[in-house]
Amino acid sequence: MSEAQSTEKKPVTYINTPVAVKYDYTAGKATSDFMRAVAQGKILGNRCPQCNRVYVPNFLVCVQCAVPMGEPFEVPDSGIVLTFCIVNIKFYDQVLEVPYVSAYVLLDGTDLPLMHLVQECNVNDVRMGMRVKAVWKEELSPSLESIRYFKPTGEPDAALETFKEYL
């Protein structure tokens, strides 16, 4: 049997097909307001007048009640680690050194967590309920990358009863 014949019978298990898509994204009013605030070192949320939830980033309409949300207001840049994962595997184009922590941070007085990094501590010390605060870049821009990461404050952890409804 020739080399060509034996190759033909092998199953194809991998193909490389580079694809590129160029598109423009229109942020819309709510996201634009949020990003402009971030560029000033502020985080915006807003409250649903019906269910009273505070969303971060601010939304135009409550996803639960389908009613217009209230006016955006600044929320604290501190809160708790709601859930998290320790990333141990370096993936394509990854710029962070592994291991690192990616977490859902529930800012104080809000009801929707923000996904961000937790640093300035050992990854094994991160825990649910840990108090954290944003560390901002010196040069701000309309991007969540203006927040470098969240760091532990050293305050006592929040009790599970105070955040279990968000899990």
Ligand SMILES: [Zn+2]
């Ligand atoms: Zn609502």
